[in-house]
Amino acid sequence: MHPFTPLRRAWVPIAATVGVMAQQGDRAGEWIAELSAGLRVAGVLGLVLVFGAYGFLSWWFTHYAITDTELRIRSGLIFRRTAHIRLDRIQAVDVTRPLLARVAGVATLRLDVIGTEAKDELSFLGEREAVALRAELLARAAGFAPEEAVSLGQAPERELLRVGPRDLALSMVLSLGSLAVLAAGLLAPVLVWWFSRSPWVALVVLLPVFGALWKGSGGRFLTEYDWTVAESPDGLRLDHGLLDRAHETVPPGRVQSVRIVEPLLWRRRGWVRVELAVAGSKNGLLVPVASRAAAHAVIARVLPGADLAALSFTGSPRAGARWVVPVWWKGYALAVSPEVFATRHGRLCRRTEIVPHAKVQSVRLTQGPWERARGLADVHVDTGANGTVTARLRPAAEASGLLHAQAERSRTSRASARPDRWMA
Numbered sequence: 001m002h003p004f005t006p007l008r009r010a011w012v013p014i015a016a017t018v019g020v021m022a023q024q025g026d027r028a029g030e031w032i033a034e035l036s037a038g039l040r041v042a043g044v045l046g047l048v049l050v051f052g053a054y055g056f057l058s059w060w061f062t063h064y065a066i067t068d069t070e071l072r073i074r075s076g077l078i079f080r081r082t083a084h085i086r087l088d089r090i091q092a093v094d095v096t097r098p099l100l101a102r103v104a105g106v107a108t109l110r111l112d113v114i115g116t117e118a119k120d121e122l123s124f125l126g127e128r129e130a131v132a133l134r135a136e137l138l139a140r141a142a143g144f145a146p147e148e149a150v151s152l153g154q155a156p157e158r159e160l161l162r163v164g165p166r167d168l169a170l171s172m173v174l175s176l177g178s179l180a181v182l183a184a185g186l187l188a189p190v191l192v193w194w195f196s197r198s199p200w201v202a203l204v205v206l207l208p209v210f211g212a213l214w215k216g217s218g219g220r221f222l223t224e225y226d227w228t229v230a231e232s233p234d235g236l237r238l239d240h241g242l243l244d245r246a247h248e249t250v251p252p253g254r255v256q257s258v259r260i261v262e263p264l265l266w267r268r269r270g271w272v273r274v275e276l277a278v279a280g281s282k283n284g285l286l287v288p289v290a291s292r293a294a295a296h297a298v299i300a301r302v303l304p305g306a307d308l309a310a311l312s313f314t315g316s317p318r319a320g321a322r323w324v325v326p327v328w329w330k331g332y333a334l335a336v337s338p339e340v341f342a343t344r345h346g347r348l349c350r351r352t353e354i355v356p357h358a359k360v361q362s363v364r365l366t367q368g369p370w371e372r373a374r375g376l377a378d379v380h381v382d383t384g385a386n387g388t389v390t391a392r393l394r395p396a397a398e399a400s401g402l403l404h405a406q407a408e409r410s411r412t413s414r415a416s417a418r419p420d421r422w423m424a
Helices: 005-009 011-024 026-034 037-060 099-104 127-141 146-152 165-173 176-196 199-216 218-224 264-269 292-302 318-324 369-373 396-416
Strands: 063-066 070-075 081-086 090-097 106-113 120-126 158-162 228-232 235-240 245-250 255-263 271-278 285-291 333-336 340-345 349-356 360-366 376-383 388-395
Touching: 063 127, 081 106, 090 127, 099 106, 106 127, 120 127, 158 292, 165 218, 165 271, 165 285, 176 199, 199 218, 235 285, 235 292, 255 264, 255 292, 264 271, 271 292, 285 292, 318 369, 318 376, 318 388, 333 396, 340 388, 360 396, 369 376, 376 396, 388 396
Parallel strands: none
Antiparallel strands: 063 070, 070 081, 090 106, 090 245, 106 120, 158 228, 228 235, 235 245, 255 271, 255 349, 271 285, 333 340, 340 349, 360 376, 376 388
16 A cells, blocks of 8 residues: 555544543543643653554555456454455446545545445555556456556546536526525524524534535535546546545446436426446446436447437326326326336426336336226336336236336347446
């Protein structure tokens, strides 16, 4: 690891010590007050020495190695841990650069691996070393020989989309969720003070509100700032972030479903947000805001052959659906093309979910008592990302035919699908 790493590792015991001191409260203050000035200085120096030694030793005992088939990460000061990461199980390799790391010229390499909940990571590497290691891992995962993998370097890229800060800020202002959080942030202090008259109660109640307000406004803006989507042989590359810069990858052929989100106030401008479901990966956002045409062009790179503009949606029948789901029944619609299964729902915030036939794991038909009385049924399509796309309130005869037809389309599409390999 990079020599900067011990400074980062030293924060673990520091945070633990601060937590213990905060938990003890007044007793910790009494202990410190009983010590002489010399002992206080000696105690601080001793803690600095211990924390520094912990950071140095944890860095010293952390190593990684690459073989033809796996990446091995060995760590642990007292209890040794060796992670064996198979290269053919890697979903994505991301390079992130937190603010302080960017100043020091280092980066973190994070790996999405099929079957794991958390990402394995290497922190910290030099920026050039992190980029080179990422390229080598992807090349080896694609099946290149070791000599070729080392010499290939990072694959070239072509920019597809860039989101400007003005559009990003305006989209957040026009988001109903952001407006609701802002209203809560303005009204909550008044209401809490009115009913409690206690500053401590107000602090406890308002901290989560302000945290949600920051996450949906300032925090989101910092994270999605200068969002760039580029195409390369190893998938779509996503670069974003103002303070902490992230370089993520959408793995080719492993996208299970795509969701297009259209908030009410965005529709006049023709804006949409594109989200992804990738099995085993935490990278869930493809485009934070863009025109519908630009978003469709990017989605076409993720779902080759799918023409979203040509999808023809049919709504639920008025006669029965309005009694099962009053008012909101108008938001439900279904479209099926030779490439994808697509549903639409929502009136205030419209969401369109698209699943390639080859990614369908199972198909189910459900019918509640009220739906059965009105001759309606729901068709559920399950994907490999533990997600479900539902076509709601379809006529029962149509739903039954759709169930068998979709099962057949999924079987034939999987047989002819391209392999999910890097650079393939």
